[in-house]
Amino acid sequence: MLPITDDHMHINIIGGRGVEAIKEFRNAGGTHVFIVSLPAGELGLKVMRGDDFRVAYDITVEAARRASEHVKAYAVVGVHPAEFIGLAESMGMEKAYAIVKDGLEIAAEYVAEGKAVAIKSGRPHYPVAGDLWKASNDLMRYAMELCREKGCAIQLHTESEPETMKSISDIAKQAGMPPHRVIKHFSPPLVKECESLNVFPSVICSKGALEEALSQGTRFMLETDYIDDPRRPGAVLGPRTVPRKTKEAIRNGAPEEAFYKIHKDNPERSYGIKIEC
Template identity: 45%
Template sequence: MQAFSFPVTDNHIHIDPAGGRGAEAVKDFRRAGGTHMMLVTKPSWSLGVHPVKGEDFREVFDMTLAVAEMCRENGVVAFPVLGVHPAEIGILTRRMPLEAAAAIMKDGLSLAGEYVAAGKAVAIKSGRPHYPVEEEVWEVSNDVLRHALEVAADTGCAVQIHSESGPCSDVVAMAERAGLPVERVVKHFAVPDTPLTPSLVAKHEAIPALIAEGRRFMMESDYMDDNSRPGAVVGPKSVPRFTRRMYESGVMSEDAAWRIHGETPSRVYGIDISLP
């Protein structure tokens, strides 16, 4: 397939050599025209890790770094995004009190910040439950998210947040209080009206209109690379294929492609996305 004259970046993708297709998914992404990916930590339990302290997330993070290296060996530039999935709160509280679970999650996020500070990762991941929970769990989850924003501000990195559907407008004030520029807070699985930096799944019906408006956003697959859920959320080829369709139809110009896949992620994450 003919290569693009611009990079193609999947802003939120998981690759799992043990529980998923691993290198084959990476090769599919590359063959379809993908060049860069923000490689996001999978939830600890999906990797067989069951934390009892924040330090236990080190195993999860080190697995992600190893996968990033495997991606590079297969021709794709992978930038690790390390963090603690907000659904960890529900898993951990099966084994411990709520406050203890929150403390472990905060410690895990602080550890992720250390990896970023050491140059091993480029951003952290946090959020709050995207499903109904008790008010107490919601408040504690927001406290964990506030800690993530503070870690990111102290480290000078971006945060991807996994949370409920909708604009999540209240996170703006949380980021401002933490001292983190709102532009560096990325809403994963976003809706267009979020005041955060939106990352839209590569089939979202609003993408053509946002391109026409010159809006800054990124694209993602949220591919889970889980053999028990093949293709969820959409497959590893989806971002490059959707980009090709938009580009060849004239909806997406080369300038727009560079803005979506190169300039915006470079600016948000403080990285260099360019073609060799």
Template identity: 45%
Template sequence: MTGLGIPVTDDHIHIDRENGRGTEAAKDFFRAGGTHMFLVTKPSWSHAVHPVTGDEFRDVYEITLKTAAAIRETGVVVFPIFGVHPAEIGRLTERMPLAEAEAVMKRGLDIAAEYVEEKKAVALKSGRPHYPVNAEVWEASNRILAHALALAHDTGCALQIHAETGPCADVAEMAAKAGIPVKRVIKHFGTPDTPLMPSLLARSEDIPSCAQSGLTFTMESDYMDDTSRPGAVIGPKSVPRYTRKYLEEGSFTEDDAWKIHAETPAEVYGVEITLS
């Protein structure tokens, strides 16, 4: 391990032992100086799961739990995040009516919330399509997102959202209606202008100015671990490597790094992030 003497946390990463490099990617993260990761479930079809009921998402969650256990053997601290990718609605409506697809996704989120309640996952994942869809699909997706926010409130956990590029200011209003603090709604692949908690891609040119201005944010790679798309979105070493770069060039201080990688995610997710 090439340690930086501070925790280094990837707020959104996928590790796939079926279709990607699996634990070898986690080892790369660790050797580069990474210490903690929030392991996010991949879409169901990534694991050859094609649900027709929400309960079948349990198969995806169990696969992710086994992956988390394998990653921990490398020395990385893993926090699983379970949920239903918003793009599932497109796949589901190929084989069932929209109303049924909405019910399946909501049930999948119900199952994910059970894992949070059992302390097997630390947060939920939901969102809405980041690509153009018709009004009916958009409205259904927002109802699914509202359901996820309600579940996050009821279970007392954070919610990561995958959504369109931009601030998603209306989601802050949805969070307020659900009674969940907006700081516990994380905008994955976020931008500094969001009222939600931004998780910024590690290579983002905004990071130095965001740190210097005191903006509260986390860092992510959104590494997909798919051999058909190697290095997408950026590689597993990215968060520790960019953190080292920003520290060495003085773009942010060690105090900034502690805030980004330990204090903020610990507060947002209700977990402990320390160096062992």
């Protein structure tokens, strides 16, 4: 049976639909999913020091555990770049920097303990002041260094400008990250461009993106970035999207082989896991 993997979903077991969304994913044909930590604020948590991120990470690990009763789920934990900006505004950049750094180190600890398979980091996707931009890039590089140390992947939340791929690729090279471990989350279907860079695209499965990505190759993964926020229904892609679009593409003549690459070989290599059905 063909595995179908969603590379980036959020499951909010506190205030969202939680495992119901995973059941929907499974019923549509989904088999494997990466559950990424939500910003602490979205879980109603207040971060005052690095240790406070543990609560958000534990919720993510627990969501992956519950989801694994229905599909195979993996946790990805770390700090959303907007959290750093928010903390810098409320407590000053220096203090915010230290807290986020601690948060990333704790994420690396979760990977070392086998509770998570990758670290989430990145830089703001919206314009910020120059010093905040520099600090965000420094934090992202630090997260990459932690990943290199632990031999794990990084999921990056960044802007998507024409020069973005090249820029994060350069930073990843400096940090000594292997290209297949540097995953650009919410990626446009820039499969060809990424082939020669130190970046691996996780293509957001919006209209036409899968077709465009397939026309360029198979070196990519697919995701919905499902946010599991009942206050914003329909604001983002639903949990059935990746299986649905995969099946639709196969019906329209795309070779099933291509999807063994996208849903099995690629995530296996990127995350160092085994994907079996």
